[in-house]
Amino acid sequence: MSNNEILNYLKNAKIEANVLKKICKYFTEDYTAIQTAQNLNLSRQTINNYYKIIRNLLLSKEDEMLYMIKNTHFSNNTLLIKYIKNGPYINYFIECQKKAFIFKNNENTFPNLQKFIDNTIHLPLQNNKKANAAKISFNKKENKFTLLYLTKSDDTIQGFIQNRLKKFRGLNKDSLYLHLKESQFRYNYSQDFLYETLLSLLHLKKSNVAYISTLKQAPSLVL
Incomplete structure (x- = not known):
């Protein structure tokens, strides 16, 4: 709708x-x-x-x-890409200045970023027990992302979301995404x-x- x-x-x-x-x-x-x-x-x-x-x-x-x-701030900067695990689902998000922005595979806001995550970040993060985030750089002129290193970041956003979702039962995948975005707004x-x-x-x-x-x-x- x-x-x-x-x-x-x-x-x-x-x-x-x-x-x-x-x-x-x-x-x-x-x-x-x-x-x-x-x-x-x-x-x-x-x-x-x-x-x-x-x-x-x-x-x-x-x-x-x-x-x-x-469009106003995304330039030649480094970004932190993290993921949240909620049961069988994994959602990646950008974290910056204590704010988090979750995005889905079919979103067009950062199409090249999602492809970069799928091809470069996803498996290394899933196979690394000590890391939950990837520090990357972005070259606006070339519209290119580069993996700098994997790192361990605090779980503030994940803890916040998981605590919120405890009160809801039987969320399907579509409902889960709506609740994740709502939790993101509440966190930010x-x-x-x-x-x-x-x-x-x-x-x-x-x-x-x-x-x-x-x-x-x-x-x-x-x-």
Whole structure:
């Protein structure tokens, strides 16, 4: 479902704006769908529907932010590529200045980077018990990545995500990715920023000036 389809769905939904704001508030405070449903006297299915909408909107916003950072700051710098293990799934992400940006195999934001990971980094990292990250360099002129060395990085982001996901049971692969992206957003930004972002995405506030201001202060990919 595209963002426009989501917004059209919300326009026709039988839910008042103040109730939707409360759903956003509970979501921001990381309430489960069951908890939010009980507090608002709504069905769990209703809350699950809105939670899924919120997660999809956050996913598109995270991709937009990553794309902006790439175009404004991604130059001849070194990057740290790490991976998160969640059961049988492995997701790679860029880590910079205590922020993490997860990406999937089919994303086009860094197409050459994904190919580089698949061909150069994946197996060495999986076979190295002491390393969980790869330091690489990027030559913007040649659009080329080079592996510098494997290294051990702190597991702050992985610990944060795994602790969050403990409360959810039976996540399939598609749901897992949405939860990973949500966890990424929560790791990178404060609850207040998350709430204001949701209000802006759902057109529940008059201005998104605060959000635009934060985007302008996005960190460069310099380690």
